Amino acid sequence: MSRFEDVFGSAPEAQADAPGRVNLLGEHTDYNDGFVLPIAIAQQTHVAMRRAGGPAFSLHAAELGEAVRFTLDRAPAAHFASYVFGCLALARAQGADIPPLDIHVASDVPIGVGLSSSAALEVATLRCLRALLGLAMDDVQIAQLAQRAEIEYAGVRCGIMDQMASSLADTTRALLLDTRSLERRFVPLPAGSGVLVLDSGIARSLAASGYNQRRAECEEAARLLGVASLRDVEGIGQLAGLPDLLQRRARHVVSENARVLQAVDCAGPEDFGRLMNASHASLRDDYEVSTPGLDTLVALLQAQAGVFGARLTGAGFGGACVALCRAGAEREVAGAVLAAYAQAGGAGRQLVPPGG
Numbered sequence: 001m002s003r004f005e006d007v008f009g010s011a012p013e014a015q016a017d018a019p020g021r022v023n024l025l026g027e028h029t030d031y032n033d034g035f036v037l038p039i040a041i042a043q044q045t046h047v048a049m050r051r052a053g054g055p056a057f058s059l060h061a062a063e064l065g066e067a068v069r070f071t072l073d074r075a076p077a078a079h080f081a082s083y084v085f086g087c088l089a090l091a092r093a094q095g096a097d098i099p100p101l102d103i104h105v106a107s108d109v110p111i112g113v114g115l116s117s118s119a120a121l122e123v124a125t126l127r128c129l130r131a132l133l134g135l136a137m138d139d140v141q142i143a144q145l146a147q148r149a150e151i152e153y154a155g156v157r158c159g160i161m162d163q164m165a166s167s168l169a170d171t172t173r174a175l176l177l178d179t180r181s182l183e184r185r186f187v188p189l190p191a192g193s194g195v196l197v198l199d200s201g202i203a204r205s206l207a208a209s210g211y212n213q214r215r216a217e218c219e220e221a222a223r224l225l226g227v228a229s230l231r232d233v234e235g236i237g238q239l240a241g242l243p244d245l246l247q248r249r250a251r252h253v254v255s256e257n258a259r260v261l262q263a264v265d266c267a268g269p270e271d272f273g274r275l276m277n278a279s280h281a282s283l284r285d286d287y288e289v290s291t292p293g294l295d296t297l298v299a300l301l302q303a304q305a306g307v308f309g310a311r312l313t314g315a316g317f318g319g320a321c322v323a324l325c326r327a328g329a330e331r332e333v334a335g336a337v338l339a340a341y342a343q344a345g346g347a348g349r350q351l352v353p354p355g356g
């Protein structure tokens with residue numbers, strides 16, 4: 001894997017890291033002003049920068065083996081570059097004086113599985129820019145700018161969970177975040193439990209796959225209910241007058257918000273796991289963002305003695321599943337489940353703990 005020095009000949013002036021995240025509970029709630037409960041993962045994206053000699057930016061992505069040259073006047077065509085370009089362009093629009101840069105990106109955050117590789121890239125880029133230019137941006141402002149980069153330059157009308165998690169979470173405690181007020185606190189994992197993440201091997205495409213459509217459905221439901229967002233719905237009973245499809249979408253959001261708050265108060269890993277199982281059922285039946293492959297993998301996880309609960313994680317439509325396991329049982333569970341999944345025709349892999 002290349003380093004900055006290998007590509008650009010000498011050392012960078014600034015470097016920064018940002019982690020991916022896995023969401024434990026609170027799916028598709030963030031763009032409804034609701035509650036989420038992500039935790040950072042060990043895999044990180046590393047960005048290094050130096051002022052360039054010439055008039056253009058050079059961006060090199062080690063894993064992709066791709067290099068792109070651009071100026072801030074025109075967005076580069078390469079998709080991965082749009083995240084970096086978006087961060088640079090928005091920072092400039094906020095008044096930062098950004099000289100042409102040599103930029104190197106190296107990452108072990110799995111791409112396209114729902115572990116926020118794009119947020120990690122955005123947050124690491126902005127952290128590196130802050131370090132290089134001495135910008136006055138705190139971690140919340142970095143998350144907010146990163147979210148705008150994703151919406152305005154990558155075309156996904158995402159909420160703020162991923163960028164807040166990458167910017168503020170750590171790997172030892174979950175981050176309970178109120179996405180409306182951005183109030184937050186760290187919450188320990190239930191005693192005696194650990195996190196396992198498996199990739200289903202099913203490819204997923206966020207923008208094309210109906211994410212933006214789900215968001216539009218939620219906005220329509222809120223409009224019909226006369227509330228600013230589905231966060232403001234007080235109970236399922238309030239949804240009765242909605243057309244069937246919107247009722248199911250809204251029921252997922254309202255019940256999922258309640259599950260996050262219950263999980264934070266819950267006594268132990270068994271209760272937490274039950275809430276994760278209920279979340280999966282709701283994502284599958286009401287929100288319709290699961291796939292048969294994800295359902296198979298989740299069912300295999302849920303059937304293991306060492307698993308308290310399991311669900312798809314991230315936007316859905318493919319990608320990864322998360323399970324809460326008995327602490328220390330993660331690798332054994334992964335081995336058994338991946339073997340059974342392979343027998344059922346799937347091709348999964350262990351993502352967290354890394355190196356499985």
Ligand code: GLA
Pocket residue numbers: 026027028029030031158159160161162314315
């Ligand atoms: C993606 C988005 C997040 C969030 C999740 C679903 O990861 O980027 O904002 O909406 O999907 O919970």
